[in-house]
Amino acid sequence: MAAHLVSTTINGDAVEFACPADESLLSALRNRLGLSGAKEGCGTGDCGACSVTLDGRLVCSCLVLGVEANGRKITTIEGMAENGVLHPLQENFIEYAALQCGICTPGFLIAAKVLLERNPNPTETEIRYALAGNLCRCTGYDKIVRAVQASARELRQIEKRKGRKKKGKKS
Amino acid sequence: MGNDPSYTNQKFKVIGSRVKRPDGIDKVTGRAKYGADHNAPGQLVGLFLRSPHAHARIKKISTARAEKLSGVKAIITCDDLPDLTNGDTEARDILENCMARGRALYDGHAIAAVAAIDEKTAKKALQLIKVTYEALPHVTDVDDALKPDAPVLHDYIYTTGVEPKPKTPSNLCNVSEFGHGDIEAGFAEADVIVEKSYKTEQVHQGYIEPHACVASVSPDGTGELWVTTQGHFSFRSVCANLLGMDVAKLKVTASEIGGGFGGKTHVWTEPVALALSRKANRPVKVVMTREEVFRASGPASSTSIDVKIGAKNDGTITAAFAALRYQGGAFPGIWAMLGAMTSFACYNLANVKALGYDVVVNRPKVAAYRAPSAPMAAFAVESTMDLLAKKLRMKPLDFRIKNAAKEGTRASYGPVYGPIGIGPTLEAVKKHPHMRARLKKNQGRGMACGFWFNFGGQTCTDLNIATDGSVTLTVGTIDVGGSRASLSLIAAEELGIPYEQVRAHIGDTGSLGHNDMTDGSRGTFSSGMATIFAARQAVEVMRARAATMWDIPVEDVVWESGQAKATGKKHRKLKALSLADIAAASPNTGGPIAGHNESVPDNAGVSFASHICDVEVDPETGATRVIRYTVIQDAGKAIHPTYVEGQFQGGAAQGIGWALNEEYIYGDDGRLQNPGFLDYRIPVCSDLPFIDTQILEIPNPHHPYGVRGVGETSIVPPLAAIGNALSNAMGVRMDHVPMSPPRILKALAQLDG
Amino acid sequence: MEIEASTIRQLLMVLVEQYPRMQGHLDEGVAIAVEGEIYRDNWDRVIPPGSEVFLIPRIQGG
Numbered sequence: 001m002a003a004h005l006v007s008t009t010i011n012g013d014a015v016e017f018a019c020p021a022d023e024s025l026l027s028a029l030r031n032r033l034g035l036s037g038a039k040e041g042c043g044t045g046d047c048g049a050c051s052v053t054l055d056g057r058l059v060c061s062c063l064v065l066g067v068e069a070n071g072r073k074i075t076t077i078e079g080m081a082e083n084g085v086l087h088p089l090q091e092n093f094i095e096y097a098a099l100q101c102g103i104c105t106p107g108f109l110i111a112a113k114v115l116l117e118r119n120p121n122p123t124e125t126e127i128r129y130a131l132a133g134n135l136c137r138c139t140g141y142d143k144i145v146r147a148v149q150a151s152a153r154e155l156r157q158i159e160k161r162k163g164r165k166k167k168g169k170k171s
Numbered sequence: 172m173g174n175d176p177s178y179t180n181q182k183f184k185v186i187g188s189r190v191k192r193p194d195g196i197d198k199v200t201g202r203a204k205y206g207a208d209h210n211a212p213g214q215l216v217g218l219f220l221r222s223p224h225a226h227a228r229i230k231k232i233s234t235a236r237a238e239k240l241s242g243v244k245a246i247i248t249c250d251d252l253p254d255l256t257n258g259d260t261e262a263r264d265i266l267e268n269c270m271a272r273g274r275a276l277y278d279g280h281a282i283a284a285v286a287a288i289d290e291k292t293a294k295k296a297l298q299l300i301k302v303t304y305e306a307l308p309h310v311t312d313v314d315d316a317l318k319p320d321a322p323v324l325h326d327y328i329y330t331t332g333v334e335p336k337p338k339t340p341s342n343l344c345n346v347s348e349f350g351h352g353d354i355e356a357g358f359a360e361a362d363v364i365v366e367k368s369y370k371t372e373q374v375h376q377g378y379i380e381p382h383a384c385v386a387s388v389s390p391d392g393t394g395e396l397w398v399t400t401q402g403h404f405s406f407r408s409v410c411a412n413l414l415g416m417d418v419a420k421l422k423v424t425a426s427e428i429g430g431g432f433g434g435k436t437h438v439w440t441e442p443v444a445l446a447l448s449r450k451a452n453r454p455v456k457v458v459m460t461r462e463e464v465f466r467a468s469g470p471a472s473s474t475s476i477d478v479k480i481g482a483k484n485d486g487t488i489t490a491a492f493a494a495l496r497y498q499g500g501a502f503p504g505i506w507a508m509l510g511a512m513t514s515f516a517c518y519n520l521a522n523v524k525a526l527g528y529d530v531v532v533n534r535p536k537v538a539a540y541r542a543p544s545a546p547m548a549a550f551a552v553e554s555t556m557d558l559l560a561k562k563l564r565m566k567p568l569d570f571r572i573k574n575a576a577k578e579g580t581r582a583s584y585g586p587v588y589g590p591i592g593i594g595p596t597l598e599a600v601k602k603h604p605h606m607r608a609r610l611k612k613n614q615g616r617g618m619a620c621g622f623w624f625n626f627g628g629q630t631c632t633d634l635n636i637a638t639d640g641s642v643t644l645t646v647g648t649i650d651v652g653g654s655r656a657s658l659s660l661i662a663a664e665e666l667g668i669p670y671e672q673v674r675a676h677i678g679d680t681g682s683l684g685h686n687d688m689t690d691g692s693r694g695t696f697s698s699g700m701a702t703i704f705a706a707r708q709a710v711e712v713m714r715a716r717a718a719t720m721w722d723i724p725v726e727d728v729v730w731e732s733g734q735a736k737a738t739g740k741k742h743r744k745l746k747a748l749s750l751a752d753i754a755a756a757s758p759n760t761g762g763p764i765a766g767h768n769e770s771v772p773d774n775a776g777v778s779f780a781s782h783i784c785d786v787e788v789d790p791e792t793g794a795t796r797v798i799r800y801t802v803i804q805d806a807g808k809a810i811h812p813t814y815v816e817g818q819f820q821g822g823a824a825q826g827i828g829w830a831l832n833e834e835y836i837y838g839d840d841g842r843l844q845n846p847g848f849l850d851y852r853i854p855v856c857s858d859l860p861f862i863d864t865q866i867l868e869i870p871n872p873h874h875p876y877g878v879r880g881v882g883e884t885s886i887v888p889p890l891a892a893i894g895n896a897l898s899n900a901m902g903v904r905m906d907h908v909p910m911s912p913p914r915i916l917k918a919l920a921q922l923d924g
Numbered sequence: 925m926e927i928e929a930s931t932i933r934q935l936l937m938v939l940v941e942q943y944p945r946m947q948g949h950l951d952e953g954v955a956i957a958v959e960g961e962i963y964r965d966n967w968d969r970v971i972p973p974g975s976e977v978f979l980i981p982r983i984q985g986g
Contacts, residue, residue, distance in 0.1 A: 036208040038458020039429070041379040042461040046848035049379055077201035086199065094195035097813040100821060102198030102654035103205055103380040103429025129855040135848060137377050137430050138652060139817055140824030141856040347981070378985075433986025509983055541986040585978035586957035624962055626985050687965075691985025770968040873961060883986055 008069040010035070019066040025059075026050045029076060037077035037106045041135065048134030051107035052076045053137035058114040059134075079108035080113065087121045088114055088158075089151045098147035100138035106154025107134045120156050126147070174704045176772060178870045178877045185663050186876060189813045190670045192656040194427070206399030208385030211454035212383060215244050215286040217447050218293040218457075219440065220300055221467060222282055225309035225533040225841020226322065229273055229302060232283055237299035239392030242292035245451035246300070247284045249273070252446055255415050258283050258370035264502040266413050269442050270538045275304065276324065276501035277533045278842040279466025286447040286455045309533040309841040313498040314475050316342040316532045324501060324531045342531045344503040349511050349584045350524035357490025357522030361481025363558040369551040371890070371908040373473040373498075373835035376540045377825075377853045380429020381464045381836065387454035387462060393420040394445060397414060399428050401435040401649050402688025407680045413442045415447070421445075424679040425649050432825070433539030436690050467844035469538025470835060472497040472506045476551040478514075486565050488571045490522040491515050491583075495548055497529060500536040504529055509544035512554050513887075515583035516622035517593050518669075519576045523583045523676050533841050539690060541822060542623040542883035546829065546890050550908055553619035553891030557898065568606075568618060571781075572597045575620075586779065592805025592869045596781035599865055605783045605801045614787045614798065615900025621782070621887025625775035625880030626691030631684035632701035634662060634709050636764040640751030642666065644705075645678040646698040647686030652821075652882070653814040654694045660810055661699050661876075662832045665706035667733025668750055684769055692880025693775055695810060700772035703875055709766030713753045716760045720753070721745050776871030776879030780804035782823065782888040786896040790919060793912035795897060797827055800862040807871040807879030819885045820862040826889025828854040927977075932956050933967040935977060953982030 003018040010033070017032045029035040029052070038061050041047035045060040049091050052061045053075045054068070089112050092098070099105045108131060115122060115130040122130065127148050128141070136144060197203040234246045249272040256262040266272075281298050287293035308322035315321055323340055330337050332346040358364060384398035394416060400406050403425040411418040428435060444457040459468070479492045480781045493514045497507035511527030525548075560570035573596045581587050600606060600618060610616060633645040644662050648654065655675035663670045687693070710730045717735035718725040721742070729736050735743040735753060757764050784798040802819040809815040832852045836844045845851045870877025894905050903918040927942075929935035935956075940946045955964045957978040963969050964982060971977060 011840055030208075035201070036204070039205065039380065040207065040458075041381070041429075042848050044461065044847055044849065047379055047461075077199075081200055086196070088197040090196075093199050094191050097192070097653065097817050098196055099195070100814075100817055101196070101380070101430045102203055103378075103427075105198050106201050110198060120679075127859075128859075132855040132857040135377075135379055135853060135855065136430070137379055137825065137853060138821045140820035140854075140862050141859055142820045142862045143813075143817060145856065145861070154729070202974065205976040235978060436986070438982070505981060507980060512980070512983070539984055539986040543986050584957075585980060586961070587959065587976060589961065604941065624985070625984065626962065626964060626983075627966070629965055693985070771964075773963040773969070774961045776961070898925075 004067050006067055006070045006167045008071065009073045011075055019037065021065065021067055023064050023066045025064040025066050025069055026061035029061060035076050035078050039103055039106065048107040048111060051110040053110060053114060058111055077109060080109060086137050087113065088154045089148070092147040096143045096147035096150060098139065098144040104134060104136045108136065108144055116152055116155055120159065121152060174770070176700060176774070176873050178872045179875055183664060185660050185670055186810055187812060188660070189811060190656055190660060192653050193659060193675060194655055199829065203427045205380055206430045207458045209385050209397045209426060210456065211385050211387055214292045214454040214456050215451055216289060216290045217284055217286045217444055217455040218297055219281045219463065220283040220297045222271065222278060222280040224275050224304055224306055225278050225311065226307040227275045228307060229271060229275060229282065230305055231303040233301040234283065234297035237285065237296040240296050242288040242293065243285060243296045244288065244453060245286040245447050247443055247446050247450060251450060255413065262412060265409060265438060268502060269439065275537050278882055279463065279535060280445065281387055281467065284443050284447055310532055310835045310852045311532050311841050313473055313496050313530050313532060316498065316530050317496065324533065328503065328531065331769065344529045344531060344563060346513055347508040347527040348524065351581060352522030354522045358481045360483065360489040362484045363562045364479065364481040365562060367481040367555055367558065367906060368477045369554065369906045371474045371489050371547040371550060372601050373470050373534065373541070374829050375465060375470040375851065376432035376434035378430025378432060378434055381459040381461060382439055382468060383458040384444050385454055385456045386441065386448040388449040390452060393562040396421065396423045396441060397426060398423060398441055399426045399435060401428065401431040401651065401690055404647060404680055404685045405688050406438055406441060409438050410442045410445055414445055414725055422486045422679060425677055426440055428649055428651055431540045431651055433543060433690060433794055434469055436688050437469050439537045448595040459506060459726060461848065462846040463685060465536055465851060466843050469536050471540035472499060472537050472544065472547070474510065476547065478551045478555040480555050480559050482493065482559055482563060484563065486563055486570050487592055488518065488520055489873065492518050493525045493548065493552065495525065495527050497527070497544060498532040498534060499529055500534045501531055502536045503531060503907060504537050506537055506544045510548040512584040513545040513622055514548035517576055517620045518574045519580040520583060525583060538852045541825065541886040545621065545623055545887045546826060549619065549621050549887045550890035553888065554894050554904070557895045558904065568597065568600055568735045571620060576733055589872060590869055591779060592775055592867055595869060596779055596803045596805060596869050599803045599867060600781045601782055603783065603801060604861065605799060608799065610785065613790060613900055614785060615896045615898065616785050617781065617892045617895025617899055618781060618783045619888040619891035619895060620697040621780045621884050623692065623778050623884040623887060625696070625778050626693050627697050627775045628687030629685055629775040630697040630701040631769045632705045633683060633685050634702065634705040634766040636709060636750065636754050638754050639758060640672065640754045642668065642673045644675040644702060645682060646675065646679055646702070647683040648694045648698045649689040650677055651689055651694065652817060653811065654698065657695045657814065658698055658702050659812040661702045661756050662706050665703055666710065666750060684848045691775065692778070694883040696775040696874065696878050696880050697772045699810065699878055700874060701768040701770055704768040704770065705766035708768065709764060712764050712766065713750065716753050716757060716764065719760045720748065720756055774873035776807050776873065778805060778879050778881065778884040780884045782892045784889065784892040784896045786893060788897065788900050788915065793915035795831055795910065795915065797860060797893065799860055801865070802883065802885055803865040803867065804884055805867045805869045805879065806881045807874065808868050808877040809866050810878060812866060815866055815881050816864040818882050819864045822883065822885025823862050823889055824854055824859060826886045827859065827893065830890045830908060830910055832909050832911060846904045872894040926941065930970060931967065932963060932969045935971060936967065955980050955982045
């Protein structure tokens with residue numbers, strides 16, 4: 001099968017790669033682009049370890065074709081910390097011990113970030129259902145949910161401060 | 172001081188604090204390298220051809236067409252893996268499990284393997300390999316395998332542990348017996364006796380990271396293996412032995428591990444990956460698919476268990492008996508024996524007998540799964556305990572308290588206990604507010620106890636102090652859940668320096684002596700003990716160096732709060748030297764400062780837990796939800812309490828999945844029907860509540876800090892705790908795990924009928 | 925049975941002397957329980973006088 005040239009944006013950078021039409025985005029990320037933060041836990045979309053966003057939408061990259069990335073924007077775990085500063089979710093996953101082995105962590109972080117962007121103040125139940133597509137076998141999810149709750153609180157405070165600053169500037 | 176492991180009840184500065192783990196940032200940024208994240212220059216892709224039959228004679232394997240395919244660099248069958256095991260039956264079984272030898276023994280058994288330039292070529296090559304099978308009768312159920320007309324898997328298995336020695340082979344490998352007293356007399360004394368049989372289905376550890384490795388063997392006979400494992404030293408020995416390599420010439424580097432729970436204590440594809448590399452003369456990467464993980468790694472046993480317990484009207488147990496049948500897959504195991512040993516370990520029994528029947532069936536070779544074999548036995552025993560309590564009109568908790576083992580009790584598996592935590596966990600249950608919370612309609616509360624031995628084992632640890640005063644701690648036990656943080660805390664405590672000044676690493680097999688695996692809840696216990704002794708040795712070196720720097724006798728130097736101090740009036744002008752001061756001077760005082768320890772810290776302290784569980788059952792669908800869960804367990808001493816809680820919660824969640832959902836489903840054809848996470852459903856976030864924990868600290872007398880192993884016990888009580896809660900919610904006694912909706916509906920229908 | 929031995933190693937040596945068939949079990953791997961604690965490899969463990977010692981099969985964990 002001939003390879004297709006794919007032009008895409010990954011974590012804000014313009015990237016080009018060539019891949020056959022039947023290759024998954026996960027495989028392209030891991031094996032062609034050196035972005036091995038997304039993991040293959042099942043290859044069938046059941047475990048969420050390969051979660052990335054495609055134009056802001058949460059997807060299992062094992063169920064997306066590499067060629068589908070053409071002209072789209074992808075974010076992976078490698079793009080979550082900005083300028084060397086960890087995202088509050090990343091900080092809190094460490095602080096709350098929301099990871100033990102850590103293999104599911106990149107997927108959980110991506111899924112949790114998408115949740116908090118859409119719903120800055122989720123209930124415990126909303127968090128649990130939003131993360132139900134990601135499997136963790138080590139933690140029993142307890143500390144993951146607590147880390148997401150803490151991050152939501154922090155992010156809301158950051159937004160509040162930003163809001164106040166904006167108001168301050170206007171007056 | 173020195174290498175005395177006795178508990179000293181010392182006051183701690185940093186032990187018990189909830190510091191951030193050193194590998195945290197790598198794991199939240201995607202930088203941590205797991206098994207499948209490593210690549211070697213020029214590596215090939217290795218894939219396996221697996222048996223579609225539960226049991227078949229392999230008449231012919233024709234690889235000629237596949238070999239001719241462009242891009243195929245090596246093909247391996249059992250012919251490429253000569254039997255070098257020299258009478259070691261355990262090694263021979265491992266070899267045969269890694270690659271079938273004349274017979275396929277289960278659905279998924281490896282038949283051949285290919286290394287090719289890419290996945291596509293390797294897949295094509297697998298299709299070109301022609302295998303001629305002659306299907307043989309198979310058996311997958313543990314009880315069926317013991318029937319007289321069952322197909323016999325191996326002609327060399329003659330049941331051991333029975334008299335007279337059988338004259339014909341069978342699927343019953345061994346019968347083990349544990350206990351003491353006279354159970355017949357004990358049952359004769361009983362006012363009430365309950366007898367019941369139970370079944371539990373096969374489950375998988377379900378680690379999210381599939382097995383993965385990169386193997387590289389050079390023409391000079393040296394090799395390297397990058398692999399996700401719970402024990403890289405053990406993998407090295409096993410692989411080297413099977414392949415006829417010198418152990419020291421194979422370097423094994425452990426990747427970060429994406430979950431193991433016992434399943435990564437055994438080799439599956441690794442020896443074959445090395446053989447492929449040796450034949451192709453190039454590195455070979457092998458990554459199992461999820462389907463392969465389910466079909467061809469090592470799940471836990473399915474079981475069939477009979478329990479009989481008798482008691483007097485005052486609640487004193489007079490006799491207890493269990494017959495436990497566990498299948499070990501296609502090869503002999505010790506799983507029923509472990510079940511028999513653990514079954515009654517929580518109780519103080521005058522007359523007790525447990526018989527373990529280890530059975531082979533046409534299923535994958537069973538591996539350890541967190542407190543292996545204990546959860547099934549606990550399900551049967553703890554369910555029966557509740558039934559008996561009900562007959563005695565006693566509260567199940569009080570019945571357990573009355574019969575709980577304590578210091579001086581003879582354990583059902585033989586020895587006499589030292590200070591143990593079963594009584595205190597039960598008392599903590601009694602005091603816990605969870606026990607007084609109101610329940611609604613269709614809800615019920617249950618509790619159950621669990622036991623696990625905990626192991627120590629061979630350990631080798633290095634501690635090196637850099638000239639700037641920072642400390643490198645190199646250990647040989649895999650970090651499965653944060654042990655690098657706990658071990659750094661221990662080094663910091665001993666040296667009197669901040670936690671942040673210590674960096675812990677997992678050394679490869681070239682950098683340390685042999686370390687046993689991270690199994691048996693031994694990681695923080697064993698490497699922790701070795702770290703204490705290594706640090707104390709380094710302190711002795713630093714005392715001597717300080718003496719050199721001051722030019723005074725070493726006897727005049729003491730070590731306090733991370734500083735060398737000169738004692739006595741004549742030295743009072745000498746200002747204390749910090750670890751950093753001594754380290755900075757080390758090039759001129761004798762060179763690098765280090766501490767080492769090689770030891771066998773056995774005695775990881777037996778561990779007990781009591782769990783409380785509330786469930787709600789939907790009578791329409793039979794679906795059960797755990798709505799509240801509390802784990803109370805003895806940790807001896809929690810080095811890093813957050814990670815101890817994490818172990819409690821994780822084990823409980825695995826037990827909940829086992830209790831309610833998880834199950835290997837085999838068809839009549841002996842093939843596994845649900846080898847994927849969609850149909851083998853492990854608990855997801857929305858299935859579970861927060862899991863409350865209470866850490867008890869009853870010091871282990873055989874560890875300077877009192878540490879006990881903590882990793883495994885929490886998976887033991889949930890099956891029974893949920894079964895007991897279900898019984899209290901709906902009035903049905905579930906005797907078959909998983910207690911899935913169809914089974915619950917059936918039980919409810921029988922209740923109505 | 926009663927055996928004179930001060931360490932696990934001595935105990936095992938005496939056992940094999942008296943019961944040569946024990947060697948097979950030792951080769952398969954044993955663990956030794958002294959005062960309730962299980963020892964797999966630490967054969968230097970001192971056995972206090974009057975202790976009860978149990979030989980059990982070498983077991984593995986997860």
